[in-house]
Amino acid sequence: MLDQGSNSELPAIPAKRYFAIGEVSELCGVKPHVLRYWEQEFPNLKPVKRRGNRRYYQRHDVLMIRQIRSLLYDQGFTITGARQRLDGPQARMEVSMSGQIVRQVRMELEEVLQILRR
Numbered sequence: 001m002l003d004q005g006s007n008s009e010l011p012a013i014p015a016k017r018y019f020a021i022g023e024v025s026e027l028c029g030v031k032p033h034v035l036r037y038w039e040q041e042f043p044n045l046k047p048v049k050r051r052g053n054r055r056y057y058q059r060h061d062v063l064m065i066r067q068i069r070s071l072l073y074d075q076g077f078t079i080t081g082a083r084q085r086l087d088g089p090q091a092r093m094e095v096s097m098s099g100q101i102v103r104q105v106r107m108e109l110e111e112v113l114q115i116l117r118r
Contacts, residue, residue, distance in 0.1 A: 010066065012107040018048070018056040028065045038068060041079050044086060063100055 010029055021032045028035075035055075039045050045064055047055040057065075064086075071082040 012111065013059060013062055013104055015108065016059075018058060019062060021047075021055045021057070024057045024062055024065060027062055028069055030065065030069055035065065038065070042068060042083055042086065063104075066100060 011027055013027055019027065021035055024030075024035060025032045030038075039047070042064075045061060045068070047057040047061055049055055067086070068082055071077040071085055072079070077085060
């Protein structure tokens with residue numbers, strides 16, 4: 001279920017506005033307790049909290065979690081190093097996130113095309 005493979009092996013992000021922590025866990029290949037820990041370590045990661053303090057992540061949060069995951073698991077950064085990288089020049093992060101968004105949109109369009117061909 002949850003492995004530490006590269007981000008390219010992760011499932012497509014569904015077209016939804018909010019995601020529960022369990023969904024984000026599946027989408028990002030990271031266990032829920034790790035997501036909660038990362039919220040403490042990465043100030044930019046702030047899911048919306050509603051009823052009963054339940055977390056609801058938005059698409060940009062999921063993309064950021066995938067970026068954090070890549071820095072930590074694929075590129076070998078420490079938590080401190082990943083935090084500095086994300087807090088550093090925004091251009092690097094924006095380019096990386098833009099690439100993720102393009103890949104995501106392409107995967108979603110390919111799924112739509114398969115449905116239309118049926």
